Amino acid sequence: MTSTIVMKGISKQFGKKVVLNEIDLTVESGQIYGLIGPSGSGKTTLVKLIVGMDRPSTGEVHVLGTAVPNLKLLQEIGYMAQADALYADLTGAENLSFFASLFKLKKDVKKKRIAYAADLVDLSSHLHKKVQNYSGGMKRRLSLAVALIQDPEVLVLDEPTVGIDPELRRSIWTEISRLKKTGKTIIVTTHVMDEAEKCDQLAMIRDGKILTSGAPQQLKQQYGIVNLEDVFLQAGGKIK
Template sequence: MESPVCILTHDVSRRFGDKEVLHGITLEVRRNEIFGLLGPSGSGKTTLVKMIAGIDEATSGHIEVLGQPMPKLAMLSRIGYMAQSDALYTELSAKENLEFFGSLFGLKGGKLKQRMQEVMELVNLTDHLKRSVGSYSGGMKRRLSLAIALMHEPEVLILDEPTVGIDPVLRKSIWTELETLSKRGVTILVTTHVMDEADKCHRLGMVRDGALIAVGTPEALKQETGSANIEEAFLFYGGVR
């Protein structure tokens, strides 16, 4: 029987030299859920998702994705990862970027063309397909990065601050699409420091100073702390009364 847990981290720590930036993180993300990691910049969210995606390795502890220990090269085809900084070839057009990254995931011919069209429609960039990425605005680059992460229809989608620099209307449509993907069986792990986005997640992990300080549904976290909103709950768990 398939495990209901998609992502598992057990007592995960990460050191850079003599500085420990993550301390004993134990976390479960269930299949098909949108799980948010909420915390301020520098709290350790990016370090954690990089290790879950297999891009970095934990100093100690254990990470599994879809039952496989990470990092594992074979898992890259099952994971879509959108980094905080856009990893795009700015001298190429959006079309050439999509063709390149699509080919890395084994997409070709009609399937490649179909997926390019679908993901560019989703992020509202179809009219800019042939433009050089160097001429894109910051928000357009974020949208193209999301399109690339979705190209190979991954089972797990890891998004690091995906909506930074994106206008509110498009941000809403992206979150609607994340809900749709989740209903189709995709597990989504998203980092954010935006409180209204945190409210849209099925469950949240609150991260502060490299430690996981609370986990639960947004509603449960608010109820447990007697808070009117997620921001108040975060401050409560962080020891700010």
């Protein structure tokens, strides 16, 4: 198996505050890799380092064999942030067209990718509306569509299903599983344990450290516990 993402000795400080502390992480190609942990645990900082939006204080990050940050590498990475980075005064279609134009897609490919992404997140009938008139859930769905627009090799999703109804959440996870089967590598941050169960591998993070990592079933067997929530608590020393 090829390693798509390799992080070695990663630490990150903001002033005197240590946000990540000596993180080692390897993600193989064709995996759904889940980062789980509470708010403030360091998950978002970690994915920003993978995307290249920030640099580590110490350590190295490589994605697809290339040191991060790297501008050309962004052509191969789709990123959905926790905060929706959309143009509110443009329509949904105009947002998708703008972001697609950043990836130098041919006209016919661009049209197909916009239609695919909009259909996946159930926004096809709302693309003519300005984003300022979208609900919070619709903005999250549009952000996911933007992350998928250039058919990236690596997909980084930071809390992708927050504010999305259960039916659509299920369809999104069905598509994530399909993308994995095509060889894509997918990083998902979540605090929802049933989503964690859908991942091939997990890293449980608290206070900037990886408490434990492995496949969901492997972790449950290792700790002799039937659910991942209790694995997380025991790994963090919260229960014995």
